[in-house]
Amino acid sequence: MKAEKWKYVLSSMMIAVPVLIFWILVNTRTEEMKLTGGMTTGHLMVISGIQTVLLIVVHLFCLFLTMKDKGNQNQSKKAIGIVFWIVPIISFLVNATCAKAVFDLEFDLTFFNFLFQGLLFVLIGNYLPKCRRNHTLGIKVKWALRNDENWNATHRFGGNVWVFGGLVLLILAFISEHVSFVMFLPVFLIMIFAPILYSYLYYRKQKVAGTYTEDADNPYKTTGKYVRVIVIVIVVAAALLLTTGSFKIQYNDSDFTIEAACWSDLTVRYDEIEDIEYLEQYRKGDREMGFGSIKLGMGHFHNQEFGDYTLYAYNKTSQGVRLTVNGETIVISAEDETATKAIYEELSARMK
Numbered sequence: 001m002k003a004e005k006w007k008y009v010l011s012s013m014m015i016a017v018p019v020l021i022f023w024i025l026v027n028t029r030t031e032e033m034k035l036t037g038g039m040t041t042g043h044l045m046v047i048s049g050i051q052t053v054l055l056i057v058v059h060l061f062c063l064f065l066t067m068k069d070k071g072n073q074n075q076s077k078k079a080i081g082i083v084f085w086i087v088p089i090i091s092f093l094v095n096a097t098c099a100k101a102v103f104d105l106e107f108d109l110t111f112f113n114f115l116f117q118g119l120l121f122v123l124i125g126n127y128l129p130k131c132r133r134n135h136t137l138g139i140k141v142k143w144a145l146r147n148d149e150n151w152n153a154t155h156r157f158g159g160n161v162w163v164f165g166g167l168v169l170l171i172l173a174f175i176s177e178h179v180s181f182v183m184f185l186p187v188f189l190i191m192i193f194a195p196i197l198y199s200y201l202y203y204r205k206q207k208v209a210g211t212y213t214e215d216a217d218n219p220y221k222t223t224g225k226y227v228r229v230i231v232i233v234i235v236v237a238a239a240l241l242l243t244t245g246s247f248k249i250q251y252n253d254s255d256f257t258i259e260a261a262c263w264s265d266l267t268v269r270y271d272e273i274e275d276i277e278y279l280e281q282y283r284k285g286d287r288e289m290g291f292g293s294i295k296l297g298m299g300h301f302h303n304q305e306f307g308d309y310t311l312y313a314y315n316k317t318s319q320g321v322r323l324t325v326n327g328e329t330i331v332i333s334a335e336d337e338t339a340t341k342a343i344y345e346e347l348s349a350r351m352k
Contacts, residue, residue: 007084008063012056014088018095019052025099048098052091059087069136076130079137082123089116097289110286111173114180118169121191125162128155139195143203146214153202158195165191181294181315192235245293247312249332249343251350258312258332263291263298266310268325270350275324278344282320282331284311306331321347 023045066083093116131138133151138144139158144151168187172180206212247260255269283303290299294315301311306322306329313320313333320333321344334340 008060011084011088012059014085015055015059015091016052018092019048022048022095022099048095051094055087055091055094062087066136069134075132075134075137076127079127079131082127083137086120089120110180114169114173114184118166118171118173121162121166121169123166125159125164125166128159128162131155139199141196141199143199147203147206147212149211150199150202150206154195154199157198161194162191181292185294245291245296245298247296247298251346256347256350260291260298260312262293266312266330268323268330270347272325273323273347273351274326275322276344276348276351277322278341279320279322279331281318282322284313287311301331323347 026045062083066080093113096112128138129152133145133148135145138151139154141154144154165187169184172183172187175183203212245260245262247258247263250257250259254271255267257265257267259265282305284297285301285303285306287297288300288302288308290297290301290311292298296312296314298312299310300308302308309329309331311331311333313331314335317333317336317340319337319340320331321340323330323332332340332343334343
C-alpha cells in the first residue's frame with residue numbers, strides 16, 4: 001500500500017512545528033534566562049532541537065517499515081493513519097515540557113502525560129480488532145501471524161485489554177505522581193503480555209480442536225523478525241528506564257557533588273549555601289525537565305512551596321534536605337529517613 005506523499009511531508013512538518021514555535025517564543029526574550037540547576041533557555045533549545053531530529057528519524061523509520069510490509073497493502077486506513085500522527089502528537093508534548101520550564105506555565109505535566117497515554121491506548125484498543133494480519137501493526141506473535149482465526153481472536157481480546165489499560169491510565173492522571181509511576185509499569189506489562197498469553201492459549205485450544213492451520217507461504221517473515229527485535233528492545237528499554245536510576249553524594253573539602261545516573265551531576269560549594277532546612281515532609285510537585293522512574297525523580301521541578309527548584313530524590317522517602325544556593329532551591333531525599341538525616345547533619349557541619 002502506497003500512502004499519499006503529502007502525508008509523509010505534512011506529518012514530518014508537524015513534528016518540527018512545535019520546536020519552531022518554542023524557539024520563536026524563547027527568542028522574544030531580551031536576555032538569557034537561567035533555570036534551576038544551572039540550565040539555561042539555550043540548553044533547552046538545543047535539547048528540544050535534538051529531540052525533534054530523533055523524533056523525525058523514528059517517525060520516518062516506522063513509516064518505512066509499515067509501508068514495506070506486504071500485509072499492510074490492504075490494511076485499514078484508520079490503523080495506518082494512527083502511525084502517521086502518533087509521533088507528531090508526542091512532539092507537541094515534548095516541546096510543551098520545555099515551554100513549561102521556560103515560561104513557568106501553570107499546568108500539571110504529569111496529569112497531561114497520563115491523560116494523553118490513556119486516550120492513545122483507548123484509541124489504539126478500539127482499532128486493534130480492525131487491524132488485518134501483518135508484521136508491523138498489532139500483536140505480533142507467531143500463533144496469530146500464521147493463522148487468521150487466531151489473529152482475529154487475539155486482536156479482539158487485545159483491543160479490550162488496551163481499552164481497559166487506557167481507562168486505568170486516565171484514572172491514574174488524577175492520582176499522585178508517585179502512585180501513578182508505581183502503577184504504570186504493571187498496567188503496561190499486562191497490556192503487553194495478556195494478549196500474548198491469550199494468543200498462545202487460543203492456539204492450544206485450536207490444536208486440540210484440530211482447527212489450527214498455518215499458512216504454507218509466509219511473505220512477511222523477514223519483516224517480522226526486524227519488527228519483533230525492535231519491539232523487544234523498546235519494551236526492555238522502557239522497563240529499565242522505569243525501574244533504574246540512582247545518585248550518591250561525594251563530599252569534598254570545599255564542595256560536594258551529587259553524582260547521578262541517568263541525569264546530570266550537580267556540584268555545590270559549601271560557602272554558596274545560604275540556608276539549609278530539614279523537611280519532615282514535602283510535596284515534590286510536577287517534574288518539568290529531568291528523569292523519573294518508580295525509584296526516584298531528578299531534575300527541574302515545580303511546586304507551590306518552593307516554586308521552581310532542583311530535586312534529587314528517592315520516591316519512597318517523604319523527608320528531604322532543602323538548600324538555598326545563590327537564591328535557588330535544591331531538595332535532596334536519600335534512600336530512607338536515616339540517610340536523608342545524615343545528609344542534613346553532614347552539610348550543616350561543613351557549612352560552619
